[in-house]
Amino acid sequence: MSIPKTIIRPLYLDRVLPFIGKNLIKVFTGQRRVGKSYLMFQIIDVIKHQDTHANIIYINKEDLSFKSIVDAETLHSYVMGKKSETNKNYVFIDEIQEISDFESALRSLLLHQNIDLYCTGSNAELLSGDIAGKLSGRFIEISVYSLTYNEFLQFQNLEDSQGTLLKYLKYGGLPYLKHLPLEDEIVFEYLKNIYSTIVFRDIINRYSIRNTIFLEQLVFFLASNTGSLFSAKKISDFLKSQQINMAPNQVQVYIKHLINAFLIHQVKRYDIEGKRLFEIGDKYYFENLGIRNALWGYRLQDMGKLMENIVHNHLLAEGYTVQIGILSSYEIDFIAEKNGEKLYLQVALSLLEEKTIEREFGNLQKINDNYPKMVITMDSFTGNTIDGILAVDLRSFLTNRWRKY
Numbered sequence: 001m002s003i004p005k006t007i008i009r010p011l012y013l014d015r016v017l018p019f020i021g022k023n024l025i026k027v028f029t030g031q032r033r034v035g036k037s038y039l040m041f042q043i044i045d046v047i048k049h050q051d052t053h054a055n056i057i058y059i060n061k062e063d064l065s066f067k068s069i070v071d072a073e074t075l076h077s078y079v080m081g082k083k084s085e086t087n088k089n090y091v092f093i094d095e096i097q098e099i100s101d102f103e104s105a106l107r108s109l110l111l112h113q114n115i116d117l118y119c120t121g122s123n124a125e126l127l128s129g130d131i132a133g134k135l136s137g138r139f140i141e142i143s144v145y146s147l148t149y150n151e152f153l154q155f156q157n158l159e160d161s162q163g164t165l166l167k168y169l170k171y172g173g174l175p176y177l178k179h180l181p182l183e184d185e186i187v188f189e190y191l192k193n194i195y196s197t198i199v200f201r202d203i204i205n206r207y208s209i210r211n212t213i214f215l216e217q218l219v220f221f222l223a224s225n226t227g228s229l230f231s232a233k234k235i236s237d238f239l240k241s242q243q244i245n246m247a248p249n250q251v252q253v254y255i256k257h258l259i260n261a262f263l264i265h266q267v268k269r270y271d272i273e274g275k276r277l278f279e280i281g282d283k284y285y286f287e288n289l290g291i292r293n294a295l296w297g298y299r300l301q302d303m304g305k306l307m308e309n310i311v312h313n314h315l316l317a318e319g320y321t322v323q324i325g326i327l328s329s330y331e332i333d334f335i336a337e338k339n340g341e342k343l344y345l346q347v348a349l350s351l352l353e354e355k356t357i358e359r360e361f362g363n364l365q366k367i368n369d370n371y372p373k374m375v376i377t378m379d380s381f382t383g384n385t386i387d388g389i390l391a392v393d394l395r396s397f398l399t400n401r402w403r404k405y
Contacts (some may be wrong), residue, residue: 031122
């Protein structure tokens with residue numbers, strides 16, 4: 001097979017390098033078109049440099065050439081038919097969720113010491129059920145996200161500027177955009193097609209959804225209320241006022257489908273004082289802002305929501321787990337945690353009014369620990385502090401320049 005030339009994404013490649021050749025399944029999960037396949041191509045390239053005798057076996061379930069591979073038996077038979085007895089075999093399976101009972105084949109293939117397994121999937125249930133149940137302790141997951149702002153600059157060959165940031169907020173970070181003119185009509189048409197593929201292949205077909213109208217309305221509702229606090233009952237009550245009837249438990253089911261397809265991310269609330277998660281009331285952010293804007297529109301009045309969404313996504317890409325902080329009656333936009341270290345963040349469109357400064361910094365001042373705290377704003381100034389709490393402009397945050405302050 002010929003390996004397409006791609007731009008290296010060290011954010012993910014560096015995470016998988018230590019596991020190449022190890023008897024563990026490397027699973028790359030994420031929304032369709034975020035670049036999982038190209039990451040595998042880059043790994044293949046690395047392997048070919050390290051092992052000139054490597055036997056590469058590549059299966060792409062979106063390619064009709066592999067339509068005969070439909071279940072565990074046909075997958076196992078195909079790999080064993082291509083397997084080398086003398087050289088190390090590296091098996092790559094793209095969109096493995098399209099193969100029924102695939103986990104049984106993977107479990108069997110793991111028994112062969114000269115087989116190294118890699119696969120991608122566009123559904124989160126891959127790990128919560130399919131792989132985790134039968135292959136516990138035998139796999140590692142690497143979540144792949146849309147391009148970060150730094151990656152967007154690299155892919156688009158653009159300089160960091162306020163105008164470039166606005167392009168990123170509008171069009172999002174799907175890698176294929178590097179091949180398209182960054183114009184609304186062209187980009188949004190492409191993104192709408194990606195959205196349709198996700199909805200029909202990863203949700204409607206996978207879960208045999210009948211009420212497709214409600215599913216679409218739910219997505220539009222979440223797009224219009226990005227980053228707002230909701231329970232399933234509140235969503236159900238609102239949609240009922242729009243003559244769309246769906247019980248809260250069904251709302252929960254449909255939201256879970258959207259999460260599993262990586263279309264949206266769910267963020268739980270965390271009680272900072274009580275050190276516990278709230279069971280009711282979550283926030284939802286889109287994995288790709290371009291898709292959200294293609295569906296709902298790119299509107300000036302939504303800029304604060306877009307900022308919050310992109311900060312959340314950046315934290316995920318950087319390897320943080322993210323929660324909403326609750327301290328008595330006060331809300332902290334994000335608590336980000338990685339390797340036992342925390343980071344508290346507030347997001348505000350502007351800090352030009354005294355009331356906003358008092359509110360955003362005041363909430364952070366109430367947290368009684370010494371972990372870093374910052375307020376992220378679209379304002380151009382950065383590096384100022386109030387009681388050690390940083391004021392950071394969005395571009396400095398997304399390019400990680402804030403770490404130098």
